[in-house]
Amino acid sequence: MDGLRHATMFTFRLEPxxxxIKQAGxxxxxxxxxxxxxxxxHPVAVRAITSAMIHDEGERYCWDCHRDVPHGKVHSLSSTPNANVPALxxxxxxxxxxxxxxEKQN
Incomplete structure (x- = not known):
């Protein structure tokens, strides 16, 4: 089911x-x-941010802090400021x- 609603909405142009995002998403x-x-x-952090705990206790999601991932300005490690990226x-x-x-000389 993961992504089925998303695909259906965009295929049939039903998006608002x-x-x-809905809770299932x-x-x-x-x-x-x-x-x-x-x-x-860290294993402690993984146990602290399961979806069941978030739903039941109103905890935070990963993107509460990492807002730019994946649809923001940062799309990869090479797009971060001061990244050590090899020259092409x-x-x-x-x-x-x-x-x-x-041709330039002529």
Whole structure:
């Protein structure tokens, strides 16, 4: 069922102007956060943020603090400020560089 409502709403253009996540969606997203990041999260923190506890006790969700993930400005580690990202290799072949340089000189 995860994503079925989401897919149906967008396929048939039934989404409202202001989209608000339903409780089932909140639970699914929270569990996805925990599943994907369980090796990075301290075990105490994982036990503290289960969807059952959030639903029953009104606890906080991961995105209460991590608001920009995944639909905000930060989409990957390389998009964070001061990230150590390797420079890209040149994509223009050497023969094309030489050709364009000759054209500029003429």
């Amino acid at each position: 102007q202001v989209i608000q 909140k639970d699914a997203v929270q569990e996805n956060c925990i599943r994907c990041h369980q090796n990075n999260i 290799e040149p994509v223009v072949p050497e023969w094309l560089k030489k050709f364009t340089e000759k």
